[in-house]
Amino acid sequence: MPTRKPDTELKFETVAAVDLGSNSFHMMVARWHDGEVITVDRLKESVRLASGLDDRNRLSEEARQRALECIGRFGQRLRDLPPGSVRALGTNTLRKARGARRFREAMEVALGHPIEIIGGREEARLIFLGVSHTVSDDGGRRLVVDIGGGSTEFIIGERFEPQLAESLQMGCVTFTGTHFPDGRISSARFRQAELHAQLELQPIVAPYRELGWEKALGSSGTFLALDKLVHEGGIEKAPGISLAGLETLRARMVDAGALDKLNLPGLSEDRRAVIVGGLAVAIGVFRGLGIERMTTSEGAMREGVVHDLFGRFQHEDVRGRTIHLLRKRFAVDARHADRVVDEARRLFEPVAESWELGEAEADMLSWAAELHEIGLALAHSRYHKHGEYILTHADLPGFSRSEQSDLALLVRVHRRRLLPELFEKLPKPRRRSLIRLTVLLRLAVLLHRSRTDEPVQVQKVEARRREIRVEFDPGWLAAHPLTAADLEHENTQLQTLGFSLQVS
Numbered sequence: 001m002p003t004r005k006p007d008t009e010l011k012f013e014t015v016a017a018v019d020l021g022s023n024s025f026h027m028m029v030a031r032w033h034d035g036e037v038i039t040v041d042r043l044k045e046s047v048r049l050a051s052g053l054d055d056r057n058r059l060s061e062e063a064r065q066r067a068l069e070c071i072g073r074f075g076q077r078l079r080d081l082p083p084g085s086v087r088a089l090g091t092n093t094l095r096k097a098r099g100a101r102r103f104r105e106a107m108e109v110a111l112g113h114p115i116e117i118i119g120g121r122e123e124a125r126l127i128f129l130g131v132s133h134t135v136s137d138d139g140g141r142r143l144v145v146d147i148g149g150g151s152t153e154f155i156i157g158e159r160f161e162p163q164l165a166e167s168l169q170m171g172c173v174t175f176t177g178t179h180f181p182d183g184r185i186s187s188a189r190f191r192q193a194e195l196h197a198q199l200e201l202q203p204i205v206a207p208y209r210e211l212g213w214e215k216a217l218g219s220s221g222t223f224l225a226l227d228k229l230v231h232e233g234g235i236e237k238a239p240g241i242s243l244a245g246l247e248t249l250r251a252r253m254v255d256a257g258a259l260d261k262l263n264l265p266g267l268s269e270d271r272r273a274v275i276v277g278g279l280a281v282a283i284g285v286f287r288g289l290g291i292e293r294m295t296t297s298e299g300a301m302r303e304g305v306v307h308d309l310f311g312r313f314q315h316e317d318v319r320g321r322t323i324h325l326l327r328k329r330f331a332v333d334a335r336h337a338d339r340v341v342d343e344a345r346r347l348f349e350p351v352a353e354s355w356e357l358g359e360a361e362a363d364m365l366s367w368a369a370e371l372h373e374i375g376l377a378l379a380h381s382r383y384h385k386h387g388e389y390i391l392t393h394a395d396l397p398g399f400s401r402s403e404q405s406d407l408a409l410l411v412r413v414h415r416r417r418l419l420p421e422l423f424e425k426l427p428k429p430r431r432r433s434l435i436r437l438t439v440l441l442r443l444a445v446l447l448h449r450s451r452t453d454e455p456v457q458v459q460k461v462e463a464r465r466r467e468i469r470v471e472f473d474p475g476w477l478a479a480h481p482l483t484a485a486d487l488e489h490e491n492t493q494l495q496t497l498g499f500s501l502q503v504s
Helices: 061-078 092-096 101-111 120-132 172-179 187-211 220-232 243-256 275-289 301-313 318-329 334-351 359-371 383-393 401-412 428-447 481-495
Strands: 014-020 024-033 036-046 086-090 115-117 141-147 152-158 161-168 215-219 293-297 458-464 467-472 500-503
Touching (some): 014 061, 061 101, 101 115, 120 141, 141 275, 187 275, 215 220, 220 243, 220 275, 220 293, 334 458, 359 428, 401 428
Parallel strands (some): 086 115, 467 500
16 A cells, blocks of 8 residues: 555545445544544444335335435534545445436435445445455455445455456345245245356356455455354354355254244344345355355445545545556557646636636546547547547446546537537536536647647636636737637537637
């Protein structure tokens, strides 16, 4: 892990992570002290959001109400923390839920902070980061498995760096609902559920076994619950969980015959409703990947989010590394990209206050400027659309789904015609910011069409609500007639978004 900077350079000394999982919601508040992350507060509630999804992936009113009530309690603790110090992340169920935008907006009001939806691989990266910060650093390659309510994440990596990461659609809530819908437990149902898990695993078995690992770790609620059950029930004596121990536990559950008759030492009431699905997934994972024994870790996604946040404040933001790797992978003209980045930042600074643009928007503008020509790797014709496609579908570690979507949109609209309908479906505050960033990015690209190191002689930049004024050195535009013509045409394009470009 890179050396941390002194505490005095931290933007926030206290941060919070909110994990909106498919089974449980978690809140973690932590502070940075003398190079160490210290947990200040924790809260966990069983919400079972995934059980509220119908066959059309619509959330029931009961599930929404449970979630909102829980988020309201989290909000009481977190609402007064400054903007940017809290990161709330939705995972599998919120990824799948249809028509959930208003529901998410209601949760944001209750929490007092924005909520991001992240992809499965980003969830896996954060889980691995959380586990890696809570186990001893032996330098070996480790496999981390996290069985959630609706998905299971698999990560192989060393130290803090994942090398393989996947998220599969199987979890303790969904498997319990699918294979044990009426609460009855039988050997046949377990066999069916375990086979289902192995079928889901099949596409990743070969690459994971080929890369290999020295230690297997189970993260988060399901594995911690299973670890407790096999040890308090006298099934396992050695640390960790074995396949034989899980099979003995399964036999005891089959003997009980039903969820409401499970009376196992160490089984909590909130875990009872989903434990059979979690056990079936675990056995399928052990068999599919050939795991002999697994230890458990208290670290999970929330710990990963906290460490990721502190890293962002200390210039260890994984998103910057992602952008750099994309530039290399798609052979972006680095020299020209840097020119456009510098120009975009120069245009941004004098308008940021009047246009209500902060550090997050400054970062987004810089990333878009760095990657605005990424689509040239496919073809020059319509390369802005190729760039949008790449950034929409690529795996971008560190980025939430909304951030990835915003980046793709900015690259799409950095040139050619501006279509207002591309912005219409965005929430109003986000739409306003992205339109303003679009104006700045397009100007930065336009001013460097010559692709030379000759400086652009801008004297002054001013902005009003829907107007931007750019003042050049006397005689500069006359000496650059192509730029003058481009700026005149650009004013016409910006008018489609209700903006005016004034040049002098």
